[in-house]
Amino acid sequence: MDAYHRVAVTDAAAALLRDLTIQHGPLMFHQSGGCCDGSSPMCYPVGMFLTGPGDVLLGAIDAGVDDPIEVYMSVSQFEYWKYTHLTIDVVPGRGAGFSVEGPTGMRFLIRSRMLTDDELVAFDLAPAAGDGSLPS
DSSP: OTTOOSEEEOHHHHHHHHHHHHHHOSEEEEEOOSGGGTTOEEEEETTSSOOOTTEEEEEEEOOSSSSOEEEEEEHHHHHHHTTEEEEEEEEESOOOTTSTTGGGTEEEEEEEEEOOHHHHHHTTOSOOTTOOSOOO
């Protein structure tokens, strides 16, 4: 399972995360579920956004800083996204209101793709042998 990850980061996003880590210290992401900032990956200094039993740790990304950057999502939203791989990227634009990249003129976004057959097996999401349905 170590060969498979649910989240990744582009080189451009990693570069911005290195700059933001210098300014704010260790960081984390929470994939927003909509509302005010749409479905943006929200980046916070560790400790500024509290996760709990209603959140799923999708994984941690290596942005070339001392500590891996953990990425979370709410359990209810994870039910919609569990068959996808997420990549955190960055593009020019206004960042989300509470996310630390807001003042930089850049904004984080999620690029997604469906999990491969091997990833489905690794994450225990593959259909049972002889059964065409996916597990819930």
